[in-house]
Amino acid sequence: MKIPTQVLDIANDIRDMKIRGAGRIARSAANALKIAAELYEGSEKAEEFVNYMERIGSLLKSTRPTAVSLPNAVSYVLSRMRSCVERGGDFMEVKASTIKAAREFIESSINAVKLIGLIGSRILRNGDVVLTHCNSSAALSVLKHAKVQGKNIRVIATETRPRFQGYITYKALLNMGIKATLIPDSAVRFFMKDVDRVIVGADTVTANGAVVNKVGTSLIALAAHEARVRVFVAAESYKFSPATVLGELITIEERSPLEVVSKEYLASVKRVNVRNPAFDVTPPEYIDAIITEKGVIPAKAAILVLTEEYGRLIEEGLTKISLDLDTLP
Amino acid sequence: MIFLVKNNLIKGLEEGIRKIENFEIYSSTDVVVEGLRLLCNAFVYSSVLDEAIENCITVVQRLLKARPTSVMLSNSVRRILEKVNTLLKDGASLDELRGMVKEEYNSLVNNMNKALEAVALMGSKRIDDGDVILTNSYSRTVLTLLEKAWEKGIRFQVYVVESRPGSEGLFTASYLDNKGIPVTLFVDSAVRFFMKDVDKVFVGAEAIAANGAVVNKVGTSLIALAAHEARVRVFVVASTLKFSPETIFGELVKLMLRPIKRLPERIPVELSEVPAAEFPLFDVTPPEYIDAIITERGVVAPEAVILLVRDIYGWPPRLKKIADITSELKAMVQGGVK
Numbered sequence: 045m046k047i048p049t050q051v052l053d054i055a056n057d058i059r060d061m062k063i064r065g066a067g068r069i070a071r072s073a074a075n076a077l078k079i080a081a082e083l084y085e086g087s088e089k090a091e092e093f094v095n096y097m098e099r100i101g102s103l104l105k106s107t108r109p110t111a112v113s114l115p116n117a118v119s120y121v122l123s124r125m126r127s128c129v130e131r132g133g134d135f136m137e138v139k140a141s142t143i144k145a146a147r148e149f150i151e152s153s154i155n156a157v158k159l160i161g162l163i164g165s166r167i168l169r170n171g172d173v174v175l176t177h178c179n180s181s182a183a184l185s186v187l188k189h190a191k192v193q194g195k196n197i198r199v200i201a202t203e204t205r206p207r208f209q210g211y212i213t214y215k216a217l218l219n220m221g222i223k224a225t226l227i228p229d230s231a232v233r234f235f236m237k238d239v240d241r242v243i244v245g246a247d248t249v250t251a252n253g254a255v256v257n258k259v260g261t262s263l264i265a266l267a268a269h270e271a272r273v274r275v276f277v278a279a280e281s282y283k284f285s286p287a288t289v290l291g292e293l294i295t296i297e298e299r300s301p302l303e304v305v306s307k308e309y310l311a312s313v314k315r316v317n318v319r320n321p322a323f324d325v326t327p328p329e330y331i332d333a334i335i336t337e338k339g340v341i342p343a344k345a346a347i348l349v350l351t352e353e354y355g356r357l358i359e360e361g362l363t364k365i366s367l368d369l370d371t372l373p
Numbered sequence: 374m375i376f377l378v379k380n381n382l383i384k385g386l387e388e389g390i391r392k393i394e395n396f397e398i399y400s401s402t403d404v405v406v407e408g409l410r411l412l413c414n415a416f417v418y419s420s421v422l423d424e425a426i427e428n429c430i431t432v433v434q435r436l437l438k439a440r441p442t443s444v445m446l447s448n449s450v451r452r453i454l455e456k457v458n459t460l461l462k463d464g465a466s467l468d469e470l471r472g473m474v475k476e477e478y479n480s481l482v483n484n485m486n487k488a489l490e491a492v493a494l495m496g497s498k499r500i501d502d503g504d505v506i507l508t509n510s511y512s513r514t515v516l517t518l519l520e521k522a523w524e525k526g527i528r529f530q531v532y533v534v535e536s537r538p539g540s541e542g543l544f545t546a547s548y549l550d551n552k553g554i555p556v557t558l559f560v561d562s563a564v565r566f567f568m569k570d571v572d573k574v575f576v577g578a579e580a581i582a583a584n585g586a587v588v589n590k591v592g593t594s595l596i597a598l599a600a601h602e603a604r605v606r607v608f609v610v611a612s613t614l615k616f617s618p619e620t621i622f623g624e625l626v627k628l629m630l631r632p633i634k635r636l637p638e639r640i641p642v643e644l645s646e647v648p649a650a651e652f653p654l655f656d657v658t659p660p661e662y663i664d665a666i667i668t669e670r671g672v673v674a675p676e677a678v679i680l681l682v683r684d685i686y687g688w689p690p691r692l693k694k695i696a697d698i699t700s701e702l703k704a705m706v707q708g709g710v711k
Binding site: 202203204205206207208209211212214215223224225226227228229230231232233234235258259260262263266267270296304305309312313314315316317318319320321324 | 509534535536537538543546547550551555556557558559560561562563564565566567590591592594595598599602633636637639640641642644648649650651652653656
């Protein structure tokens with residue numbers, strides 16, 4: 045059975061960064077799975093339905109390589125679908141459980157962003173100057189709730205080259221009634237003296253508490269560390285990567301040079317190699333805390349969230365590795 | 374006739390100042406050359422002595438306001454003003470002043486170029502085969518240095534940072550590419566991502582303070598910090614004309630902040646008005662993050678800048694404030710020196 049156009053559109057929008065931000069990507073992926081299940085027109089056999097959904101899951105996962113929220117969202121939905129099959133559910137039950145799981149994921153994701161906002165806003169004080177990078181819905185939620193609580197905060201937002209997502213953040217802050225100033229990414233150290241707190245989002249949190257986020261985050265964290273400014277990462281638990289517990293490395297996506305320079309510029313040079321990594325890795329030493337919907341944790345305690353949330357997945361992975369070990373000559 | 378002459382001066386001055394203010398001239402050395410040319414014009418396009426002095430003072434004030442960070446500019450301007458002052462006291466004519474200013478211009482530009490060449494030559498010795506060199510902005514000294522190393526047959530590659538605001542890193546990349554040097558270009562925020570691959574950082578300077586702190590294009594201090602973290606060496610290349618003797622007396626180098634004039638193309642959101650933004654052009658890199666400053670008088674640790682300042686300006690440095698010299702000049706003209 046063919047993949048519905050609506051689902052393909054979502055996959056393309058994620059790939060082309062029309063849908064961006066790890067949280068939004070995850071919710072869109074769950075939504076795509078939900079739509080795919082609803083529009084399924086194949087035979088009423090659980091097996092065929094499962095194959096179809098797995099294919100769509102793989103397609104969605106292939107759109108962006110770095111943000112773990114994407115595979116986490118897909119596996120949240122599909123693992124519930126598989127459990128239903130294991131329990132002996134028929135086609136209708138499997139389909140219903142898939143749709144329900146997708147809905148659940150979206151709801152809990154939205155709820156998580158809200159909770160992070162509520163929890164995170166407590167670390168902000170009246171009069172604080174907060175620096176943020178890129179456009180993170182979790183970080184914005186923290187700022188929004190601080191404002192709602194009547195805290196008078198000012199935000200310094202980096203432009204965030206190459207795609208200038210800082211301007212989206214700037215507009216969102218204005219709409220919330222929060223005073224904001226844009227600065228170029230190169231001026232982060234220049235302004236760090238004036239900053240009280242750094243709040244950024246995350247694309248992926250690894251087993252050792254390193255945070256993968258929009259390129260430049262690690263530089264900001266370094267400058268904050270130097271100036272003894274506290275750095276907070278706002279990250280939902282589905283941004284923690286269970287695969288890293290099993291030693292897997294995060295692939296840093298490198299995007300088109302045309303996001304950095306114009307076609308005309310590229311044509312004018314002989315062989316300037318324009319590199320465009322979308323993310324970088326901030327070591328846990330430069331992070332004061334990660335704000336999750338389950339509470340504030342030290343970055344190095346990331347494993348706690350991972351075993352609590354993905355214990356079963358990690359166990360399965362470990363079992364597979366030990367089985368592989370047995371087959372070694 | 375006089376009107377026409379004056380018009381030419383003003384037209385040239387406005388255009389030159391605009392170019393300096395808008396950062397259209399990337400190299401700090403080229404800024405000084407342009408500034409001194411404008412100062413020469415004050416004498417060339419004036420028909421009587423009083424007018425020349427008045428115009429000269431106007432040009433000096435405009436220049437220092439347009440580029441308060443450039444110590445090489447203020448040092449050069451001071452040297453010319455002091456000569457004007459001396460000549461005027463000796464009763465020199467406008468023609469004599471014109472001749473002297475022209476001569477000074479040539480000698481200053483010559484000195485700057487010689488210093489640049491000497492710095493580049495010394496610096497090029499610090500580049501080894503296989504090196505990855507990182508640089509930002511557009512520094513004529515750094516470019517000359519890299520060219521010299523390449524011409525010697527040393528094979529290396531250069532990482533260039535875009536360097537917003539201004540994005541003059543693109544010109545640096547094109548320039549090196551044109552010389553056949555392999556170049557990789559990336560945005561400012563990717564500096565820490567790539568620092569692991571870098572062997573040495575080379576940057577130019579706008580000004581160097583008495584404690585060895587380096588004022589340069591904004592982002593330099595962030596690069597130096599990331600290099601320090603990764604134990605990558607940072608070299609600043611600058612002629613001693615950029616050393617600021619005033620900072621010994623506690624004067625601070627003035628940094629400039631710019632509002633955003635127009636929105637970048639391709640921003641992913643619609644904004645009804647130009648956003649509140651602060652775009653600094655320069656920042657200060659503390660001496661702790663600098664391994665050496667390469668000058669035409671040799672390679673020095675940033676903490677030893679003070680020694681060179683002593684050698685050049687005496688100890689304590691004997692310096693007249695530019696404002697004091699211009700007041701003296703004004704007084705003389707009004708006092709009827711012809």
